[in-house]
Amino acid sequence: MHSFGFRANALLTFSVTILALLCAIASLSDNLNSPSPSAQVQVLNINWFQKQPNGNDEVSMTLNISADLQSLFTWNTKQVFVFLAAEYETPKNSLNQISLWDGIIPSKEHARFSIHTSNKYRLIDQGSNFRGKEFNLTLHWHVMPKTGKMFADKIVIPGYRLPKEYR
Amino acid sequence: MGWIADTVDSVKSIQLRQALIQIVNLGLIVSSALMIWKGLMCITGSESPVVVVLSGSMEPGFKRGDILFLHMSKDPIRTGEIVVFNIDGRDIPIVHRVIKVHERQDTGEAYILTKGDNNDMDDRVLYNHGQNWLQNHHIMGRAVGFLPYVGWVTIMMTEKPVLKYILIGALGLLVITSKD
Numbered sequence: 053m054h055s056f057g058f059r060a061n062a063l064l065t066f067s068v069t070i071l072a073l074l075c076a077i078a079s080l081s082d083n084l085n086s087p088s089p090s091a092q093v094q095v096l097n098i099n100w101f102q103k104q105p106n107g108n109d110e111v112s113m114t115l116n117i118s119a120d121l122q123s124l125f126t127w128n129t130k131q132v133f134v135f136l137a138a139e140y141e142t143p144k145n146s147l148n149q150i151s152l153w154d155g156i157i158p159s160k161e162h163a164r165f166s167i168h169t170s171n172k173y174r175l176i177d178q179g180s181n182f183r184g185k186e187f188n189l190t191l192h193w194h195v196m197p198k199t200g201k202m203f204a205d206k207i208v209i210p211g212y213r214l215p216k217e218y219r
Numbered sequence: 220m221g222w223i224a225d226t227v228d229s230v231k232s233i234q235l236r237q238a239l240i241q242i243v244n245l246g247l248i249v250s251s252a253l254m255i256w257k258g259l260m261c262i263t264g265s266e267s268p269v270v271v272v273l274s275g276s277m278e279p280g281f282k283r284g285d286i287l288f289l290h291m292s293k294d295p296i297r298t299g300e301i302v303v304f305n306i307d308g309r310d311i312p313i314v315h316r317v318i319k320v321h322e323r324q325d326t327g328e329a330y331i332l333t334k335g336d337n338n339d340m341d342d343r344v345l346y347n348h349g350q351n352w353l354q355n356h357h358i359m360g361r362a363v364g365f366l367p368y369v370g371w372v373t374i375m376m377t378e379k380p381v382l383k384y385i386l387i388g389a390l391g392l393l394v395i396t397s398k399d
Contacts, residue, residue, distance in 0.1 A: 057393070075366065079364075130279075130280070131279060131280060133280065133299070133316075133336065135298070135299055135318075137298050137299070143324070144323065144324060145321045145322055145323055145324060146322050146323070146324045146327075147295075147320065147321075147322040148320070148321050148322075149297060149298040149319065149320040149321075150298075150318075150319050150320075151298050151299075151318040151319060154318070156279065156280070156336065158279070173318060173319070173341070178321050178330070192298065192299045194299050194300075194301075196280045196365065197365060198367070199365060199366055199367060200364060200365065200366075201363065201364050201365075202301075202362065202363060202364065202365060204299060204300075
């Protein structure tokens with residue numbers, strides 16, 4: 053009843069239970085945080101805009117992205133993955149989402165940023181629908197916790213339009 | 220001299236009963252573990268509700284040995300989500316982030332491109348030759364939760380199978396020999 057094995061077992065069970073409980077509480081405590089992030093995105097320039105030989109439109113643009121995501125960070129936040137996606141609709145596809153830029157924010161100090169970049173991933177359509185196309189730019193973020201539930205949200209910035217002609 | 224035989228009989232019956240109880244206990248543990256696993260499969264709708272991260276391609280978010288909880292819901296896949304997918308003809312599933320989605324108007328079929336956070340290139344190099352997109356049937360689930368380090372136990376067991384047998388043997392021995 054009071055052998056070494058039983059005591060070791062009881063101690064192990066107890067410590068694992070407490071650890072699991074702490075992890076659950078840490079994850080739940082994220083719900084207490086109500087973040088208020090902000091973001092602005094400008095398309096500074098259309099670098100080039102053309103039709104590929106296979107018939108798909110491709111465009112390259114220069115962007116200015118500034119955001120303040122400091123309020124997303126809590127004590128249980130390991131990192132925030134942030135990315136900007138172009139979103140538009142075409143006759144064939146009800147939704148096209150293309151990531152243009154992404155970044156990993158490791159800590160709260162880096163969560164207020166302003167960057168000037170051309171699109172990191174190629175913006176290619178499935179087809180040739182880009183001329184005069186209206187699209188949204190959406191800043192998404194995915195919060196990765198130290199432990200527990202991941203969550204995500206976004207800011208949609210509508211009202212961008214591509215040029216009417218290739219250049 | 221009848222009481223000696225009686226005593227021997229009673230001692231024998233106690234041992235037999237105890238052995239039976241231990242066997243039932245062992246069966247109980249095995250079947251409840253199986254029930255938990257199958258129950259999780261039912262709740263999450265995913266073939267493998269829990270996966271262990273095996274590579275560093277998603278660092279610093281997920282490290283080798285971390286555990287991910289998967290969920291397979293009807294919701295369509297969107298960019299930024301971390302999905303687990305299986306390329307046709309390969310055994311080991313991959314955990315990467317979605318960077319492009321094209322969703323068909325008529326069928327709702329999605330064309331998905333993924334990339335590991337820590338990789339420079341997107342995953343077209345990992346897909347089969349000539350395959351540009353993942354489709355819905357490749358996706359096994361999306362990651363919803365995260366637990367660090369716990370997966371090291373399984374990584375160690377798969378890499379050193381001896382450990383597995385030692386552990387199972389020791390646990391079995393413990394259950395059978397322990398007395399309540």
